[in-house]
Amino acid sequence: AQKITQTQPGMFVQEKEAVTLDCTYDTSDPSYGLFWYKQPSSGEMIFLIYQGSYDQQNATEGRYSLNFQKARKSANLVISASQLGDSAMYFCAMREDLAGGTSYGKLTFGQGTILTVHP
Amino acid sequence: DTGVSQDPRHKITKRGQNVTFRCDPISEHNRLYWYRQTLGQGPEFLTYFQNEAQLEKSRLLSDRFSAERPKGSFSTLEIQRTEQGDSAMYLCASSPLRGQGKVSPLHFGNGTRLTVT
Numbered sequence: 001a002q003k004i005t006q007t008q009p010g011m012f013v014q015e016k017e018a019v020t021l022d023c024t025y026d027t028s029d030p031s032y033g034l035f036w037y038k039q040p041s042s043g044e045m046i047f048l049i050y051q052g053s054y055d056q057q058n059a060t061e062g063r064y065s066l067n068f069q070k071a072r073k074s075a076n077l078v079i080s081a082s083q084l085g086d087s088a089m090y091f092c093a094m095r096e097d098l099a100g101g102t103s104y105g106k107l108t109f110g111q112g113t114i115l116t117v118h119p
Numbered sequence: 120d121t122g123v124s125q126d127p128r129h130k131i132t133k134r135g136q137n138v139t140f141r142c143d144p145i146s147e148h149n150r151l152y153w154y155r156q157t158l159g160q161g162p163e164f165l166t167y168f169q170n171e172a173q174l175e176k177s178r179l180l181s182d183r184f185s186a187e188r189p190k191g192s193f194s195t196l197e198i199q200r201t202e203q204g205d206s207a208m209y210l211c212a213s214s215p216l217r218g219q220g221k222v223s224p225l226h227f228g229n230g231t232r233l234t235v236t
Contacts (some may be wrong), residue, residue: 047224047225073140109161112161
C-alpha cells in the first residue's frame, strides 16, 4: 500500500522568499509518479508538478521545482519567489504505475500543508 | 476543454435520506475518479472507472455508497441512508489514459459539498 506523509500542517513565508514543503512517501511499487496539487480557499485542485520515479532530473515548472531524493523517499516542493497568491493548501500525492508504466492507478494524497505568504 | 463539471455544488440533506451527485468529465478522458475530502484533510479515494468499467473501489467505502458510469461518459455517486459522518466535499476527477506523455494528471471538478443534518 502507498502512503504519503506531509509533516508540516502549516508554513509561513515572506513574499519573494523561497519555501520548501516536505513530502515523504512509502511504496513497494518499482514504478510510480509523484504529484503536487494546490488547493486555494475557493476549493479547486490545481495540478502543479510531476516527478516520475525513474526520472533522472528533478522536475521544474516555472517557480515550482521538486526536490526528489529517491533513496530517502522524499519529494519536497520548492516554491521560489513566493507571491501572495501562493497562499493555499498544498497536497503531495503518489500514483502507482501499473503494467510497466502503460497503465496508471489511483492517486493517494497526503494530509496537506497550509502555506501562508506574508507581504 | 470545458473542465470537469459537478452538480450540485451544495447539498443539504437530513440523516437517512438518499442523495445522488453527478460528474461530467472532460470529454476525451477515459478515467473518472471519485474522492471525498473532509475539512483540513487530503482527498480520500473512493472509486474509479475506466470507460464504463469500475476498476477499483476503496475497502473503506460503505455499501451505502454506489457509483455508476453507464455509458462511459458522466458518472453518478449515490449515498443511501445518509449519516452525519458523510458530510464532506465529494470531488470528481478525470484523466486520459495516456496524455501529456506519461504524466496524465487528474483534472478535478469544484466538488459537491454535502451537509447531513
